[in-house]
Amino acid sequence: MALFNIDLASAKDKSLSKLLLSAAKPFLSKYGEVQYLAIDSAARTLTVDVLPLGERDTIRVELIGYGLTSDETGRGWLTFAQLSTSRQWLTLVAEKALPERRIMLPSATPMALLQAML
Known part of the structure; x- marks a missing residue:
């Protein structure tokens, strides 16, 4: 019986989400304001x-897999x-614009660290 019921995966995801949110804000600032980022x-x-x-309304983007x-x-x-x-139209544009289903990350991205965390 554990003394503490801690969901380490959830805690890791929340911490990583905050870190990625702070990195995404300047990366996407020329397009708009990143208001929320969550990783599962x-x-x-x-x-x-x-x-x-x-714009007045936010757009939600979800990357699966x-x-x-x-x-x-x-x-x-x-x-x-x-x-x-x-936005259905934006999903269609994104599918057309990203046929290889990948997004280039900034050159300063710490890939080894991210791969270890994800």
Whole structure:
């Protein structure tokens, strides 16, 4: 019988979500304000809410089946099996714009650290 009932995976996800939120804000600032970011490592989902510049309503983006990879140059990529948004038209645009289902990460991304944490 455990003295403490601590869900370590949930605590790790919350901590990682806060860290990624602080990194996503400047990365996406030219498009809008990142208001929420949550990672669920068990379900392999990444959810982001962004308030686009000039808009009143947020857009939710969900990456399902996420992963991290590096190419032959060492550049980091966020990969995903499926992408959905709260706007059907935007989901269609994203599917067309990202046929390889990957997003290039900033060059300063600490890939080894992220891969260990995810």
